[in-house]
Amino acid sequence: MAYQSYVLICGGTACCSGGADNLVTEFASCLEAAGLKDKVQVVKTGCLGFCEQGPIVKILPQGTFYVQVKKDDVKDIVAEHLVKGRVVQRLCYDPEQATDVVAEANIPFYQKQYRIVLRNCGVIDPEKIEDYIARDGYKAIEKVLFEMTPEQVVDEMLKSGLRGRGGAGFPTGMKWKFAQQQPKGQKYMVCNADEGDPGAYMDRSTLEGDPHSILEAMIIAGYAIGATKGFIYIRAEYPLAIHRLQVAISQATELGLLGKDILGSGFDFEIELRFGAGAFVCGEETALLQSIEGNRGMPRPRPPFPAVKGLWGRPTVINNVETLANIPVIINKGADWFSKIGTATTKGTKVFALTGKVNNSGLIEVPMGTTLREIIFDIGGGIRGGHQFKAAQTGGPSGGIIPPQFLDTPIDYESLAKIGSIMGSGGLIVMDETDCVVDIAKFYLDFTVDESCGKCAPCRIGGRKLLNYLNKISEGRGTEQDIADMRSICDAMNKASLCGLGQTASNPVRSTLQYFMDEYLEHINDKKCRSGKCSKLIRYTIDAAKCKGCTMCARKCPAGAIAGSVKVPHVIDPAKCIKCGACEATCKFGAISHG
Amino acid sequence: MSNETEKMTPDLRAFIEEWKDKPGNLIMVLHKVQQTYGYIPREIAIETSELLKVPLAKIYGVVTFYNFFKLQKAGKYIIQVCLGTACYLRGGDDLIKEFERQLGVGVNTTTSDGLFSIEAVRCLGCCGLAPVAVVNGDVHGKLEAKDVAGIIEKYRTLG
Numbered sequence: 182m183a184y185q186s187y188v189l190i191c192g193g194t195a196c197c198s199g200g201a202d203n204l205v206t207e208f209a210s211c212l213e214a215a216g217l218k219d220k221v222q223v224v225k226t227g228c229l230g231f232c233e234q235g236p237i238v239k240i241l242p243q244g245t246f247y248v249q250v251k252k253d254d255v256k257d258i259v260a261e262h263l264v265k266g267r268v269v270q271r272l273c274y275d276p277e278q279a280t281d282v283v284a285e286a287n288i289p290f291y292q293k294q295y296r297i298v299l300r301n302c303g304v305i306d307p308e309k310i311e312d313y314i315a316r317d318g319y320k321a322i323e324k325v326l327f328e329m330t331p332e333q334v335v336d337e338m339l340k341s342g343l344r345g346r347g348g349a350g351f352p353t354g355m356k357w358k359f360a361q362q363q364p365k366g367q368k369y370m371v372c373n374a375d376e377g378d379p380g381a382y383m384d385r386s387t388l389e390g391d392p393h394s395i396l397e398a399m400i401i402a403g404y405a406i407g408a409t410k411g412f413i414y415i416r417a418e419y420p421l422a423i424h425r426l427q428v429a430i431s432q433a434t435e436l437g438l439l440g441k442d443i444l445g446s447g448f449d450f451e452i453e454l455r456f457g458a459g460a461f462v463c464g465e466e467t468a469l470l471q472s473i474e475g476n477r478g479m480p481r482p483r484p485p486f487p488a489v490k491g492l493w494g495r496p497t498v499i500n501n502v503e504t505l506a507n508i509p510v511i512i513n514k515g516a517d518w519f520s521k522i523g524t525a526t527t528k529g530t531k532v533f534a535l536t537g538k539v540n541n542s543g544l545i546e547v548p549m550g551t552t553l554r555e556i557i558f559d560i561g562g563g564i565r566g567g568h569q570f571k572a573a574q575t576g577g578p579s580g581g582i583i584p585p586q587f588l589d590t591p592i593d594y595e596s597l598a599k600i601g602s603i604m605g606s607g608g609l610i611v612m613d614e615t616d617c618v619v620d621i622a623k624f625y626l627d628f629t630v631d632e633s634c635g636k637c638a639p640c641r642i643g644g645r646k647l648l649n650y651l652n653k654i655s656e657g658r659g660t661e662q663d664i665a666d667m668r669s670i671c672d673a674m675n676k677a678s679l680c681g682l683g684q685t686a687s688n689p690v691r692s693t694l695q696y697f698m699d700e701y702l703e704h705i706n707d708k709k710c711r712s713g714k715c716s717k718l719i720r721y722t723i724d725a726a727k728c729k730g731c732t733m734c735a736r737k738c739p740a741g742a743i744a745g746s747v748k749v750p751h752v753i754d755p756a757k758c759i760k761c762g763a764c765e766a767t768c769k770f771g772a773i774s775h776g
Numbered sequence: 777m778s779n780e781t782e783k784m785t786p787d788l789r790a791f792i793e794e795w796k797d798k799p800g801n802l803i804m805v806l807h808k809v810q811q812t813y814g815y816i817p818r819e820i821a822i823e824t825s826e827l828l829k830v831p832l833a834k835i836y837g838v839v840t841f842y843n844f845f846k847l848q849k850a851g852k853y854i855i856q857v858c859l860g861t862a863c864y865l866r867g868g869d870d871l872i873k874e875f876e877r878q879l880g881v882g883v884n885t886t887t888s889d890g891l892f893s894i895e896a897v898r899c900l901g902c903c904g905l906a907p908v909a910v911v912n913g914d915v916h917g918k919l920e921a922k923d924v925a926g927i928i929e930k931y932r933t934l935g
Contacts, residue, residue, distance in 0.1 A: 195904040198915030232904025380861030382901035417807060417844055419901070455800070456807050458842030459898070475802035477841040493799060536862035536903035543904055577861070610861045624864055628898075634841075 184222040186263055187241040191303060193228030193386055193544075194421065196235035200252065201225070204236060207255040215259050224312075227390015229303035230544040231290055234274065239285065239303070246285045247272040290541050293560055295522070297530050298506040299546045302390030307425050310432040313393040319438055321512035325401050326446040334405040334512075335361055341516035342528035343508075347373060347464065347501035348576065348605045349681065350527070350594040353508075356498055359488035360406040363496040368408035370399050371492065371499045373469055374415040374422070377461040378577035379628060381608035383532040384502035386544050388415070388422035391506065392429035396439065396452060398505035401512060403450045406498055410451055414469055417456040426454060461578070461632035464606075465680045466499045468634065479634045480680035503532055503607070523549035527593035531604070537574075537611040538565050547592075554588040557611055568613035572696075576605025578625045578632075579685035581692030582618065601692040603685065617714035618697040619704055622689045623651040629686040640683025643674040647690055654701065655715040657708040664701060668694065709776075719760045719775045725750035727772035734764035734773060782817040792827050802830060802838055806845060815846040843898075851886040851893035853931045856910045860899030863907040867920070871907055872896055874921040878928055891932065 190196075190204050208223045229237045234248035238258065245268055247258065254272055261267045274288050285291050296302075305312035313319070325334055339354030360368060372395060376384040388395060399411045415423055430452055433439040441449050455473050462468045463478040470492050472478040491497025507529055511519045520528045527549040533556065536542045540562035547556060553573055557563070564570050572582045581602030583590075590596050594604050612621065626648040635641045647670055650663050671687035671694075678684045694701065703709045710718040723734070723743075728750040735743040735751055742758040745751030753764070753773075765773040791808045795801040805824060809816055816839050825832040839845040857863075857872045872883065875894050879887050886893040902908055905917025909927065916927060 194900075194915070195902040195917070198902060198905065198917060232902070235904065376901075377898065379859070379864075379899040380903055381899065382903060385901045418897075456804065457844075458803055458807070459844035460842050461898075472803065473800050475800040475804075475838070477837055534903055536906065537865050542862070542906070574861070608861065610865065612865065616865060624861070 184220060186221045188221060188223045188258075188263075189226050189229075189239040189241065189303065190223065191227075191229040191235060191237040191239075192225040192307075193230075193232065193235070193389065194382070195232035196228075196237055197421075199236045201236040203252045204238065204250060204255060207252050208259070211256050211259040212263070215264055217259070217263060221263055224306045226304060227302040227307050228299075228386040228544055230294075230299065230386075230546075231288075231541065232544065233540070233542040238272075243268075244285055246274060246288060248274050289562065290543065290545075290560055293551065293555055294546050295530055295548045296546050297510050297522075298387060298503050298532050299390070299544070300510065301394065302386060302544075305391065307390050307392055308428050310393060310429070310436065313391070317513055318393055318509075319397055319433075321509040322397055322400055322438065323444065324512055325404055326444060326448055331361060331405045331407060334401065337512065337516045338405070338508075341511045341519040342523075343504065343511060343519065344527060344594065345501060346503035346507075346531070346604075346606065348579065348603060350604060353500060353504055356488055356500070357402065357405050359486065360408075360496045360498045363489060365407060367410070367495045368406055369492045369495060369497040370403045370406065370408040370411040371469070371473070371497055372399055372411065372413040372505055373464065373466070373499050373501045374413055374419075375457040375463050375469060376416060376419075376502075376606065377457075377459075377464050377632075378579075378606050378608050380536055380610050381534045381577060381606055383534055383544065383607040385416075385419050385422055387502050387506050387532070388419070389425055392422075392425045393433065394506050394509055395426075395502060396429055396433055398500075398508035399452060400439070400443065400450050401508055402498060402500065402505070404448055406496070408496075408498070409449045410453070412453050412455050412473055412492075414455050414457055414463075414473055417458055423454065423456070430454075460634075461628070462634045462680070462682050465682055468680065469499065470497065477634070479636045480682075482679060501606070524591060524593040524596075526595050531592065531607060533607045533609040535561050535609050535611070538568060538613040538616070539563070539611040540565055549593050550591040552589050552591055553583065556592075556609065557588070561611065564611065564613050568615065570611070571614050571616060572612045572618070574602075574610045574612065574621070574689070575608065576603040576685075576688070577608045578628045579603060579681065579688055580605045580608075581688045582612075582621065582696065583692070584696040601695055602688070615712050615714075617655075617710050617712040618693040618700050619651060619655050619710070620712075620714040622693045623648065623655060625689040626651060626686070629682065633682065633686070637677075637679040637683060639674045639677040640679070640686060643670050643678075644683070644686055646670055647674075647687065651690070654704050655710070656717040657704065657715075659701075659705040661702075661705060663705070664694065664698075713775060716760045720755060721753050721758055721760065721762070721764060721773060721775045723751050723753055723764075724772045724774065727770050729770055729772075731769070733767050733769070737763045737767045739763065782813055782820055784820055784823050785812055788812050788820075789827075792824065796828060802828065802835070803842075806835070806839060810845060813849075815849050848886070850895075851891055853892050853911055854895060855892060855927075856895045856897045856900070858898075858900045858902075858906070858908045858910070859896045860903065860906075862899075862903035866906040868907040870921050871909060871919055871924065874924040875909075875928075878924055892928070 238247040238250045335357045343353045344350040460478045463472045465480045468478040468480040487497045532546045630644040633640045674687045730748040740759045742754045
């Protein structure tokens with residue numbers, strides 16, 4: 182029997198921690214009480230993307246989109262919407278215009294998005310293989326195994342123009358072709374699900390919301406390159422994604438879609454999970470292979486590339502989660518369809534984790550060629566709290582900082598490289614004028630210094646030196662010579678490091694030096710941090726006109742830096758001040774300020 | 777805090793037996809060890825080295841390379857403060873300082889009553905809720921320094 186309505190509850194991490202789990206049980210009991218148990222189906226889906234407004238509930242077939250739903254709201258949704266067919270206006274995204282904005286299609290956050298990778302996220306129950314199959318799941322395998330030769334599959338990938346979404350953008354078809362051309366024998370297919378970029382959760386959401394799509398893609402890749410064994414290398418920090426993959430693997434095995442003689446085609450393929458253990462460098466493919474082999478994850482020089490010599494010395498293809506999620510769709514709809522989306526050099530879509538100082542944080546997918554302005558202002562709803570846009574960072578610790586003048590750059594691999602950043606895996610972090618570029622560069626360097634494996638000197642020593650310079654500048658001890666020195670270290674790291682981590686680790690420094698030199702010079706020459714982030718450069722002062730001499734601040738000051746007697750304006754001794762801000766917080770007359 | 781001597785559980789022994797002959801087993805076995813004890817106890821590392829026929833030095837090489845593995849037993853409540861970029865920009869480091877101040881211990885240390893330890897972690901993948909702290913799996917999102925006392929109190933009352 183078909184259901185008359187469906188309640189989709191977002192089961193992404195952000196919504197779950199906001200209480201989405203309680204909503205599932207609450208809906209079940211309210212529906213039972215209303216006698217609708219057999220007419221309305223409740224589905225806990227993968228991430229719907231609009232994390233800022235979670236927990237999110239969507240009602241089908243109307244497509245009504247409720248935001249920030251609490252447990253107490255459930256009975257209203259059941260009584261009003263599901264029983265009487267009236268929309269609960271106060272739970273809509275914009276209650277003012279609720280009549281226009283009830284459906285997802287009318288919410289600006291979704292209007293410019295185009296979902297290929299996230300096609301099933303928020304639509305299906307990720308723990309039910311039937312849901313995936315109902316949405317054309319595992320159809321591509323049938324086509325590949327019975328109608329195509331491995332060469333034809335590789336050709337289709339080449340024709341589609343799909344490039345690796347892990348960061349570097351190497352053509353996927355090319356990678357497959359290299360591995361395919363290796364002599365027969367044991368080959369491996371590896372899925373890189375070790376998403377270590379701070380501020381990015383695209384792969385996590387895809388795995389949690391649509392795990393079968395990754396399995397299907399790995400089987401296709403295995404068939405194309407002649408591998409019978411696949412590994413998914415996944416962060417141990419993602420327990421829900423691991424659980425869903427385990428469920429998916431056992432379901433697919435039960436239906437004969439994994440294992441020996443898949444669908445009677447004679448092709449064997451099995452998939453095993455291997456857990457990462459928190460090392461950013463393991464996103465680099467040769468380091469990842471070391472880790473699967475049970476070793477310290479240290480990269481080795483390439484060539485030989487993994488496609489020639491990979492896991493245990495055998496030809497191995499490594500594709501990232503997002504890359505793989507595209508593959509079943511490309512097979513089903515054809516390379517021609519896919520290559521029409523995007524720009525001249527970069528086809529398809531890109532998933533971004535849009536975060537930072539933006540109004541609508543969340544997971545988004547847009548066609549390549551969309552501009553940063555569209556992403557940040559149309560989808561992201563602009564900057565929080567009426568602040569000014571200062572910069573956006575793509576590519577995490579390996580990427581660059583993009584200033585306002587490039588907001589209208591259409592995003593693809595080449596255009597981002599031209600302005601000093603990289604596509605990266607999909608973290609997109611928005612900054613406003615209260616963020617300090619020196620502080621941001623320091624944050625990223627601190628990360629890469631910590632994560633450097635230490636094997637090669639340019640990365641190990643260069644990163645540490647850069648961080649020392651940045652600390653010096655942020656504490657007001659920098660000189661202009663330091664800038665010149667930093668530039669030459671950046672060049673040396675970029676040219677001489679062994680792997681991608683070291684080669685790109687200097688990008689945050691390079692790009693901030695390029696676009697925000699005035700701020701570096703302010704720190705150095707004027708000993709000033711305009712955003713007030715570099716605490717050593719903050720100066721607290723008392724406005725004598727406003728100070729009533731109440732002595733509160735002098736009593737609060739833990740450093741004894743404030744002098745003055747009763748009813749006489751007080752003075753702060755900058756030499757003793759530890760910049761804790763206690764005085765400013767205490768003053769009832771607003772006489773103390775910092776800058 | 778000193779660690780009491782740990783004994784290898786039958787469950788762990790069976791797991792090692794199962795994985796013994798699979799290539800690349802070491803990291804998977806260490807995950808199981810940490811899942812069992814909450815850290816990698818020295819006597820278990822020694823026993824694992826004998827069972828897998830892997831040098832102890834290699835085990836410690838791997839354990840110290842990866843952030844996930846711990847050599848010390850953590851507190852009953854592990855407070856993980858996210859320092860991913862989104863959380864950092866929205867004040868994650870202020871949260872860490874406040875936790876440190878209120879508990880009187882630094883990052884990666886445990887309070888003397890064994891109740892709390894503080895960890896600074898990489899992105900937890902819920903940037904929409906930034907800044908975030910996770911206590912034994914419970915996510916606390918959109919935090920400010922003033923919320924810290926309440927969180928500590930909540931778990932302290934639980935004991």
